Amino acid sequence: MPFRYGAWHGGPDPLEAPYDIRRALDEMGDDVLAGMSPRSALSRLMRQGTTGSNGLEALRQRARRRAKELRNSGRLNGTLDQVRELLDKALEAERAALFPDPDDLARMAEAELDNLPEDTARAVRDLADYQWRSPEAAQAYQEISELLRSEVLDAQFAGMRQALSNPDPQAMQAIREMMHDLNEMLDADARGEHTQEQFADFMDKHGEFFPENPENLAELVDSLARRAAAAERLMNSLSAEQRAELGELMEQALAQSGLAGEMSRLQQSLRAARPDLRWTGRERMNGDQPMGYADGTSALSELADLDELADLALQDYPGASLGDIDEELVQRALGQGAVTDLEQLKRIEQELRRQGYLDQGGEGLQLSPKALRRLGSTALRRVFAQLESGGRGDHDVRDAGAAGEITGASRAWQFGDEQPLDVVRTVRNAVLRGEGRSGARVRFQPEDFEVVETERRSSAAVALLVDMSYSMELRGSWGEAKTTALALHALVTMKYPQDAIEIIGFADYARTMSPRDLVDHDWQAVQGTNLQHALMLARRHLDRHRDAEPVILVITDGEPTAHLAPDGFSEFSWPPSDETIAATLAEVERCTRRGATINVFMLDDEPRLVNFMHEVGQRNGGRVFLPKTGALGEYVVSDYLSARGGRRRGGSRRAG
Structure with a gap:
């Protein structure tokens, strides 16, 4: 079957590179020719992006805008406000129930309520053994413990709030078992004894508490440690009085649930597993709406991702690389659109390497000899674009010379010529002269010889x-x-x-x-x-x-x-x-x-x-x-x- 070749008309060229690498290289070349170093030019290309895609600077600006929105979204003492509201609700209902009772015991109960400490945490603790007469008051006080327990657990385990919406003894026992097994697995990992089978068994048993469905212990630890570090920064961001009150309230709630020991053990294990995270420091939240402890922890965890992403996108540290930017981090912080932009930037860098325009040098990426030749050609085109046409040529000297360049023509040999022989034409001349009869040797005469015509240029x-x-x-x-x-x-x-x-x-x-x-x-x-x-x-x-x-x-x-x-x-x-x-x-x-x-x-x-x-x-x-x-x-x-x-x-x- 005969084949015909021509231009491709079936849509995008299947053999075409996914990106116009030459355009990207020329954009880098413009910066290099303007005085920039290749590494700085590549960095600028990655920051600015190319036609049709955002660069790292756009990524960084989006992260900073989102961080600003978060910081203006609320304040971190919302859980304390909720506890105070529930406490006030309980006290108001209890006083309403005590007021019509003429009994001296009612007066003594009123006196006990009047003498409660101003500190919310101490007031809640002192009321632990109080015999409530108002069912509404008792319910409000019970909600304080449930609120604190759910806030603490939801802050550490995202999504736990729904699991605790209708707590019962069996549910609390399942949580205690999960935290115990988790701590055992973390201890085994610290000893170097952890296996993937152990993690699979853990997820089969307790997977309902981890809707994000991590694939291994490293992913689980990363998620838990980031939230734990955010919770630590939240506490540091409160005033000393607020920090003391909230800390005491959470300790009381965890102790009542039998979770205090396991939670403390978990915090220590997570901190030992990920000491690289920012466990200290304060965050300033400028919003008016109060945020609960769990919501505040989520906000600060997201802020940490955004700040980390903004720093990585800046690429101003030694050995910076696009590979340092975790796509999962970008996904969490800015969504799939930002991940697509990052993937395109990485492909451009990879394509520059694949096509031989970038080499890995001792100090990072550098232009390859191929790229340097293209850069020189670009510079030369710029120069010739400015030259006036005519009046400037190669100034060639037409003369015989063995060191010259072949013109494609030949001529008869003359005595003294040093040019290489044109073998094909020489043999052809002898054959045409009749010296190439079948079975006979070809004999050459001086007039048969031709030499390659060359052009010698002055060096x-x-x-x-x-x-x-x-x-x-x-x-x-x-x-x-x-x-x-x-x-x-x-x-x-x-x-x-x-x-x-x-x-x-x-x-x-x-x-x-x-x-x-x-x-x-x-x-x-x-x-x-x-x-x-x-x-x-x-x-x-x-x-x-x-x-x-x-x-x-x-x-x-x-x-x-x-x-x-x-x-x-x-x-x-x-x-x-x-x-x-x-x-x-x-x-x-x-x-x-x-x-x-x-x-x-x-x-x-x-x-x-x-x-x-x-x-x-x-x-x-x-x-x-x-x-x-x-x-x-x-x-x-x-x-x-x-x-x-x-x-x-x-x-x-x-x-x-």
């Missing part, structure tokens, strides 16, 4: 000297200088591979730099513009390529302020010392005698800089440029294309 050795003194960063010139250096490096390596380029960065000292060094450069406030040392390294590069046209290009925003002393150390002086000026000009003379043209691109028009560079131009015969902002790449690339053809022009040029 150049280029040293690009880039000022990396701190003033370049302060003046905002570094992004343009980096873009220019990457563009020139890309042009040479891709279009003129016979040329040799070396990038030399200079501040207090000079050093050779790769494109990765340029991209990863992190600024330090060092003093000095050591052009002398940079020219020395440039001469060494030119000496390694003596047959090439020597070209030195200098990008700087300041006059020399440092040079190498006889001991090899850099000496800094501002204003520039006579020694620094003399040492730098001496190096200019050496480059001139070497035959190298030094063309300077000034990024500032400070008079001292202009005067010094004009002196360099006069001594060397090179040119001095003052390109306008944004045109540096155009000037440098254009100058390289001219210089590599071997044409040198003296003088200076100023572009405002």
Whole structure:
């Protein structure tokens, strides 16, 4: 069956990457070319997001807005208010029942009620053995114990309030057994003896108390410990008097239910299992509506999730990674929509790695060589977009040469040719001449031979000297200088591979730099513009390529302020010392005698800089440029294309 191939019209391309990684990479590239480090650019991409998806900053803002809503939703002493209301209700009903009774016992009971402590907890405790005459009062007092018990248990075990809505002795016994078995399982885990089978048996027996249905003990402990830590912070957030009252009331309720010991044991186990949680600290709730102990605990647990999520989304700690952000945490705090945004960001990072644009370096993620090549191509496209069409070409020299580039054509061999033979055409010529009869050997004549026609281009050795003194960063010139250096490096390596380029960065000292060094450069406030040392390294590069046209290009925003002393150390002086000026000009003379043209691109028009560079131009015969902002790449690339053809022009040029 014949097959036909064409454009896919059946909907989304099934072979297409799930995200436009090239667009994401170009967005990173824009930031890198503007002076940002790759890690900072990737971090910014993750913070801002891409088209159609939110970034971490939107995630963080949502978390902060939700936290603000929670803090304004209520106040944490609601359980105390409820207890006081129930106590007042009980006392009012009891006094109403005692008032019409003329008996002295009624008067004594009234006196006992009148002498109750102002402290709510102590009043509730003193009434523990009181014989209520009013059934309504007795019911209200009983509700205090039930309220406190349910609040405490619901604060620790989410959803327990419903299980305690109609408590009976059997229900309380089931809770006591559950807490005992839970503590036994936690103790076994602390000893390293816990098994998944033990957890499965526990859930089969007590699963009704855990509607979230955890899959293992770690998930259960995480949920319980977060709520326990939130309850601890709630107590810390109350005033000393409120904390004492509520604590005593809860102890009384748990003691009456026979749960005090197991609850204390559970709190200790949870704290030992998750010491990393925030067990201390205070929370400020600014709302007017009172919140019960359980509701307050849930609110503070959610606040802890939101605060943790906001911190993780900021990604401002060493070794930060999207993998640090737990999707379950995002789900709890902000819902499935936020989880989808996070998953998309993670896929973008994974796709950048899968397609070879990111590598894992010693200090985290970094751009791969593939990404650096694309970055250089992007920089080059920017530069060529600014160049005027026409008048600038490759300046090729059409000539025979074994080291040339193949044009695809061939010609008859001539005496003295050194080009490689075109074997196919040579044999074809001999066969057509009749020397290829069946069974006979093919014999060649001189006129049969053809050679591959090649195109030889003049080679150049280029040293690009880039000022990396701190003033370049302060003046905002570094992004343009980096873009220019990457563009020139890309042009040479891709279009003129016979040329040799070396990038030399200079501040207090000079050093050779790769494109990765340029991209990863992190600024330090060092003093000095050591052009002398940079020219020395440039001469060494030119000496390694003596047959090439020597070209030195200098990008700087300041006059020399440092040079190498006889001991090899850099000496800094501002204003520039006579020694620094003399040492730098001496190096200019050496480059001139070497035959190298030094063309300077000034990024500032400070008079001292202009005067010094004009002196360099006069001594060397090179040119001095003052390109306008944004045109540096155009000037440098254009100058390289001219210089590599071997044409040198003296003088200076100023572009405002």
